[in-house]
Amino acid sequence: INDTSAVTGRFGCVQALKDSAIATLVAENITGDLTSTDLKSNCKIEGVITSITLSSGTVIAYRL
Numbered sequence: 001i002n003d004t005s006a007v008t009g010r011f012g013c014v015q016a017l018k019d020s021a022i023a024t025l026v027a028e029n030i031t032g033d034l035t036s037t038d039l040k041s042n043c044k045i046e047g048v049i050t051s052i053t054l055s056s057g058t059v060i061a062y063r064l
Contacts, residue, residue: 002054006053010048010050011049015059016043028048
């Protein structure tokens with residue numbers, strides 16, 4: 001994912017391929033939505049992620 005469009009599905013992990021900024025991230029097992037979160041290159045967020053929107057950067061989302 002390298003644009004600012006919302007991406008939906010079921011993902012188990014989102015990993016930054018370069019420094020990235022997440023505008024919003026929605027996950028089934030995280031209380032509330034994550035907003036304005038920075039991820040340094042090679043950092044990742046794990047869970048049952050159902051939606052992600054980037055502000056900048058590039059990430060890879062691994063489908064469940």
